[in-house]
Amino acid sequence: MRITVKLFATFRTDRFKIEEREVPSGTEVGHIVRELGIAESELGIVLVNARHAALDQQLQEGDILSLFPLVGGG
Amino acid sequence: MDKIFRVNMTDLTVKCEEVPPEWLGLGGRGLTSTIVAAEVPPTCHPLGPNNKLVFAPGLLSGTPAAQSGRMSCGAKSPLTGTIKESNSGGTSAQQFARLGIKALIIEGKPGKDCFYNLHINKDGVTIAEETELAGKGNFAVIQKVTERLGKKTGVITIGEAGEMRMAAANISVKDPDHKIRSHGRGGLGAVMGAKQVKFISIDDTDAPGVSIADPEKFKQAARTFAKTMLEHPVSGEGLPTYGTNVLVNVLNEAGGLPTKNFRYGQFEGHDKISGETMHDTIDARGGKTKHGCHSGCIIQCSQVYVDDKGQYLTSGFEYETIWGLGANCCIDVLDDIAKADNIMDDIGVDSIETAVMFGVAMEAGILPFGDGKGVIRLLRDEIGKGTPLGRILGGGAAEVGRVYGQTRVPVVKGQGIPAYDPRSVKGIGITYATSTMGADHTAGYAVATNILGVGGAVDPLKKDGQVELSRNLQIATAAIDSTGMCLFIAFPALDVPECLPALIDLINARFGASLTGDDVTGLGKTILKTEHAFNLAAGFTNKHDRLPEFFSSDPLPPHNVVWDFSEEEIDSFWDF
Numbered sequence: 001m002r003i004t005v006k007l008f009a010t011f012r013t014d015r016f017k018i019e020e021r022e023v024p025s026g027t028e029v030g031h032i033v034r035e036l037g038i039a040e041s042e043l044g045i046v047l048v049n050a051r052h053a054a055l056d057q058q059l060q061e062g063d064i065l066s067l068f069p070l071v072g073g074g
Numbered sequence: 075m076d077k078i079f080r081v082n083m084t085d086l087t088v089k090c091e092e093v094p095p096e097w098l099g100l101g102g103r104g105l106t107s108t109i110v111a112a113e114v115p116p117t118c119h120p121l122g123p124n125n126k127l128v129f130a131p132g133l134l135s136g137t138p139a140a141q142s143g144r145m146s147c148g149a150k151s152p153l154t155g156t157i158k159e160s161n162s163g164g165t166s167a168q169q170f171a172r173l174g175i176k177a178l179i180i181e182g183k184p185g186k187d188c189f190y191n192l193h194i195n196k197d198g199v200t201i202a203e204e205t206e207l208a209g210k211g212n213f214a215v216i217q218k219v220t221e222r223l224g225k226k227t228g229v230i231t232i233g234e235a236g237e238m239r240m241a242a243a244n245i246s247v248k249d250p251d252h253k254i255r256s257h258g259r260g261g262l263g264a265v266m267g268a269k270q271v272k273f274i275s276i277d278d279t280d281a282p283g284v285s286i287a288d289p290e291k292f293k294q295a296a297r298t299f300a301k302t303m304l305e306h307p308v309s310g311e312g313l314p315t316y317g318t319n320v321l322v323n324v325l326n327e328a329g330g331l332p333t334k335n336f337r338y339g340q341f342e343g344h345d346k347i348s349g350e351t352m353h354d355t356i357d358a359r360g361g362k363t364k365h366g367c368h369s370g371c372i373i374q375c376s377q378v379y380v381d382d383k384g385q386y387l388t389s390g391f392e393y394e395t396i397w398g399l400g401a402n403c404c405i406d407v408l409d410d411i412a413k414a415d416n417i418m419d420d421i422g423v424d425s426i427e428t429a430v431m432f433g434v435a436m437e438a439g440i441l442p443f444g445d446g447k448g449v450i451r452l453l454r455d456e457i458g459k460g461t462p463l464g465r466i467l468g469g470g471a472a473e474v475g476r477v478y479g480q481t482r483v484p485v486v487k488g489q490g491i492p493a494y495d496p497r498s499v500k501g502i503g504i505t506y507a508t509s510t511m512g513a514d515h516t517a518g519y520a521v522a523t524n525i526l527g528v529g530g531a532v533d534p535l536k537k538d539g540q541v542e543l544s545r546n547l548q549i550a551t552a553a554i555d556s557t558g559m560c561l562f563i564a565f566p567a568l569d570v571p572e573c574l575p576a577l578i579d580l581i582n583a584r585f586g587a588s589l590t591g592d593d594v595t596g597l598g599k600t601i602l603k604t605e606h607a608f609n610l611a612a613g614f615t616n617k618h619d620r621l622p623e624f625f626s627s628d629p630l631p632p633h634n635v636v637w638d639f640s641e642e643e644i645d646s647f648w649d650f
Contacts, residue, residue, distance in 0.1 A: 010311070047328060052534075069312065072313060073318030
């Protein structure tokens, strides 16, 4: 199935801004994170289709996965 | 010994007083709100002789503790009619603290139609008529005063907007680079203008300095505290790299970035105005991606934004401003937003209020959505010059909405709603509704837990847990606002166990006290209740703790959610 992965802030370094990829059905969010070489401890915000998602959430066709390191502001 | 200065602008006298025992344990917002609540009649006219403008450094300002350089300013707000506290970075808090000034209270109103300046040094405060700089912008004031009195002179100033007593007028503070930080929200610049004080100059040469009761304990606590700042990814890495503007993409992805006057939760042009783009642009053009607003800041969340020739455009280029003129007004040219930010600094208007105002102005057809050049022109030629249209625009978002017969006016208690849509970030919605300050995001920054994953996780799209979250954060924030600490210490404070105890140790070591975490919470609660009581006496009721009607009826894409708290649910905020 096809999903879109969007990376932000320092996660873009040596990676990409936005990419479509073909992944097996039932792939978990955590699997993509590991594939990208991002440590769980670095993760700040994980969104699937604009909603917060757990690492064990299974992705579906057309999902947009957005990953941010720990960032903040005000 | 610390002292209180009272400057009476009616008879142009200055009194130096001992600090009353009940004020000894207070600083920053705790002190300004206590004084305003005690001495300002809640029903007074905010621009009249009975309002008071109070400046107070925080409990830790002037010490070597990192992040401790914030100054609080309080009064009855001409924008909201509520009590108001607004704090600022810059150089003034540390200078006041080193001079032993616990608070400066400006009272009364001059009979003569002219402006004055106040000069503060180790010998006290003097009042003088000011003709040369009346009518000048803030940058010129800072430059001239620095020329007159020396490079290290601190400056607190109002621009043309404050002189004209516009409700969106702010108070500006010289920063270590001679640029500007602001007491932004609530129209405090208009109060200073009503008292006809154009600027306050500060010379802390030979100041007595800040005494610390237990220097060894202080040093240890300061070390631990600083370590937690650097350790936490937000304060230690995210903020210094991308500044607060990193939030454009965060809120856009989460569907909470108010767009086109709060119609949508995502903005097509987000990439052009994002923190990542801003960082790359500054880098390529030779500006500074890291910058602190006061000495002793180790977070360095600010930046210096330059044009394509490397010339200064603005600094302290914040998320709220970029969101407001960017997504909310649909302007996707960062350079135009930067130029506008610079003018807002110069004429002295709150960049949040003014950005929300422009969203309403565009709604009303005064200029088209997306017209960055139009915003610049209106700022410079109408608001800055005080034309009739300029005076309406300078009155803020609610004023423009009223004059132009608009319903889509995003304000609470008359103050413009900041950069997080309450429908899809429900925790911040409770803060907007209930804060004693009007729609204020820093008062209880639920965004941290709703969106950023700091201090736990509370689903931003559901009502569950939001009232409690906002309450806890508002209580904690009121306490932090009394310490002179930058609010961004909240990120490590929420996540790193050593941080808060170190902060309490710092306070105890400074004063020889023995406060506990419960005392800090107690202080926060007391401040909120004091402020709430003032507002009730000023005529506010629970009916004012509400969001505008359209938030309940208009679903916000992409989540298509509405604001759906009941009145009882919101009112339960005050159950403490």
